[in-house]
Amino acid sequence: MKTRRIEKINLLSATPGVETYLTVVRYGGHNEGRSGAQTNTQENTQDNRQRPPKVYLQAGLHADEWPGILALNHLQILLDAADAKGNIVGEIVLLPYANPMGMAQFLKGYHIGRFDFDMTGNFNRDYVDLANWAVDEVSLQLTENKLDNQQRIRKVFADKLNAYQPSLAIDYLKKQLLLLSFDSDYVLDLHCDTKSILHLYCNQRQQTQGELLAACLDCDLVLLEDDPGCIGFDIAGAGAWWKLSDLLKQRGIESPVGMPCFSSTVELRGQGDVDDVINAQDAANLYRYLVQIGVVQDEDVGLIAAQTASVPAQSISKLLTAVDTIIAPSAGLVVYKKALGEAVKAGDVVAELIDITQPPSASPRIPLVANADGIVFTQITNNLVRPGHTVVKIVGDTPLTYRQGNLLAF
Ligand SMILES: [Zn+2]
Incomplete structure (x- = not known):
């Protein structure tokens, strides 16, 4: 039945x-x-x-x-x-x-x-x-x-x-x-x-x-x-x-x-x-x-x-406190330098922020770097960002000291 x-x-x-x-x-x-x-x-x-x-x-x-x-x-x-x-x-x-x-x-x-x-x-x-x-x-x-x-x-x-x-x-x-x-x-x-x-x-x-x-x-x-x-x-x-x-x-x-x-x-x-x-x-x-x-x-x-x-x-399990959220420091257009799923090291440039109000010769791109080793697991589709926007998330093995409070704020 x-x-x-x-x-x-x-x-x-x-x-x-x-x-x-x-x-x-x-x-x-x-x-x-x-x-x-x-x-x-x-x-x-x-x-x-x-x-x-x-x-x-x-x-x-x-x-x-x-x-x-x-x-x-x-x-x-x-x-x-x-x-x-x-x-x-x-x-x-x-x-x-x-x-x-x-x-x-x-x-x-x-x-x-x-x-x-x-x-x-x-x-x-x-x-x-x-x-x-x-x-x-x-x-x-x-x-x-x-x-x-x-x-x-x-x-x-x-x-x-x-x-x-x-x-x-x-x-x-x-x-x-x-x-x-x-x-x-x-x-x-x-x-x-x-x-x-x-x-x-x-x-x-x-x-x-x-x-x-x-x-x-x-x-x-x-x-x-x-x-x-x-x-x-x-x-x-x-x-x-x-x-x-x-x-x-x-x-x-x-x-x-x-x-x-x-x-x-x-x-x-x-x-x-x-x-x-x-x-x-x-x-x-x-x-x-x-x-x-x-x-x-x-x-x-x-x-x-x-x-x-x-x-x-x-190794597939990671702490939410080990998620490195890379923030745009200013407005601009984000381009990615690392792919989804790619392993990165601390200091690697994972994305660049372009200030489109200035000619490229006058305004170098701002490198956005990983704070810790990990895997790139999310990016955004709206590449035109505002200051404070999260543009990429990387997850590693070590909790990050700045990851406290509301971990799912957005
Ligand atoms: Zn959802």
Whole structure:
């Protein structure tokens, strides 16, 4: 029996006569609460999970980032086939587009989907702080049983989210995204950069799981966050667990809580990388991950050996504090001297800034140099820059002293 259901969630209308809604594609999930489902990841196997895994995937939260939208379009074809064979073991919630409000933001023919036109800022910032909301009630309910605690905490999270009455349409959207995802075991938020190699973000507490996801996606770079200094979508759900755990410890409560939700922001290269072949392969890789974590059964998909804690950190994982952001010191036109993915040394010229108000003979180009050894992993497409604009990011092995505070400021 096919399990796929398509749902429509109406959002708060911000404009008279304009309806916005989310389309939610659901697979599986009819056996909620059954015991014995196994996953193939070390951490979740150790959790002795008592329910089938739930996976949440969304694309286009930054509404002008479309490779993930195409990847999820392809992924639905694979999931439909698995569903027809009865191979969806757990629950999959898939949002083909996560931000219809951002998708509507065209200005004079140009689409701008990263920041809200209505002044609330970046669509992937300022989500609610579930841990702080829940800690008072949770602290009165905990037992010595971790799974029991997790069930109680999810109930408190759900109650808090349902009681939340945002007044702004954008906050209503953020609430709906969290309601759909907060109780997931795995949350994948598909984004892209301006120009970039494939990379993903995860919390450093979940490095092993991040590397497993990277292996499935053929991704060579995992950026490890501790506290990025803001509550993005990926932190709002998964991060609530370790933040809650920390808050409880501050109150002297050591009851087991665990980290039952792994989340990752996956950057599917650059905005121009909407490619039917490449994104179909991304979908196949995402499907491989779903098989790997046990939410889909497919014997034709090869599994990757799970990492163990004793395995030393792979070189693909880098700290977010080791990302060197090269800033334009003045206005001008940027040209690149190093390619995406290229290894550079400290002091190498990675780009040059041209002052186009002066003839070349009177104004030498300003060299923009790497502060540390690393790999060039993002560049920009708007080469006409203003002072303070980030023009290239390089990731190395060593934390940089100037990388503090809000590490995802832009
Ligand atoms: Zn994004």
